[in-house]
């Protein structure tokens with residue numbers, strides 16, 4: 001196991017309330033796998049990714065659990081250890097590129113900085129690699145445009161530049177938080193191909209966060225389905241669609257037009273996700289679940305195995321299955 005997350009919980013302790021954004025999440029990342037995390041907006045995906053690299057301000061954030069990587073626990077190791085891992089062995093691609101660039105510095109300087117810091121390259125070599133990376137992400141005329149300032153790039157171009165900045169490091173792990181959401185489908189497909197290519201060539205491991213089940217189906221090896229800060233199902237992508245074992249996953253699949261064939265049958269999940277400040281005793285999906293029963297309100301939702309590399313937190317599915 002390259003990286004393992006054990007019972008991770010992240011909460012925000014605000015003046016009048018406690019927001020429980022991630023609730024007891026455990027999973028492992030194998031070398032060279034592409035693991036998807038899928039869930040609706042607000043389910044805790046971004047907070048989870050930021051917790052892994054200790055990027056959240058504390059207070060108000062409080063993180064419990066363990067994150068094992070290369071002999072360290074990323075939650076308790078020294079600041080200088082996490083700094084040497086961040087942006088080097090584990091790179092993050094953020095949802096919003098505008099926050100990850102310094103507006104007053106040319107892109108070239110921002111792209112070569114981590115290369116000069118963590119790799120023993122000359123500046124000329126570093127610039128060459130940065131230009132090649134921009135080129136790979138589909139930025140036209142990269143050798144010239146690398147000398148631009150961030151504001152001279154469109155949002156989509158900046159998003160690609162950020163992906164280039166992460167990939168140029170050839171990290172062991174890339175945490176990609178909805179990196180293609182703002183891009184048109186052609187560019188999106190090109191970047192997914194590029195990431196898969198780097199996985200194949202350099203055994204790069206990818207944790208890919210998305211709300212788009214279509215991407216999960218075509219790009220990820222394995223998938224975690226996240227809801228209200230919990231993982232409700234974990235399965236190889238093929239099994240997630242072919243042998244769905246959680247009502248929430250099933251509802252998500254039914255609400256994607258391309259996967260169900262036709263807008264007429266498009267399903268929308270009734271109700272809204274629970275308030276992350278409310279405490280939850282039983283299954284968090286209970287208020288929206290068409291299969292809910294009394295037993296679901298008292299038992300905490302533990303992810304338990306039901307077969308080969310497949311686990312569900314639905315007790316009713318485990319107790320004899322649900323006929324969809």
Ligand SMILES: Nc1ncnc2c1ncn2[C@@H]1O[C@H](COP(=O)(O)OP(=O)(O)O)[C@@H](O)[C@H]1O
Pocket residue numbers: 012019020021039040041042043044045046047048060276
């Ligand atoms: N800094 C913060 N302070 C308080 N609550 C937060 C903070 N960041 C995120 N949250 C809350 O945590 C929950 C999960 O958010 P997030 O991880 O951004 O969801 P996702 O990425 O799945 O859309 C949400 O309810 C959000 O409002």
Ligand code: SF4
Pocket residue numbers: 246247248283284285286287289290291292293296313314315316317
């Ligand atoms: S545990 Fe109960 S409420 Fe939760 S998903 Fe399963 S059937 Fe639905």
Ligand SMILES: [Mg+2]
Pocket residue numbers: 045046047095177
């Ligand atoms: Mg998010």
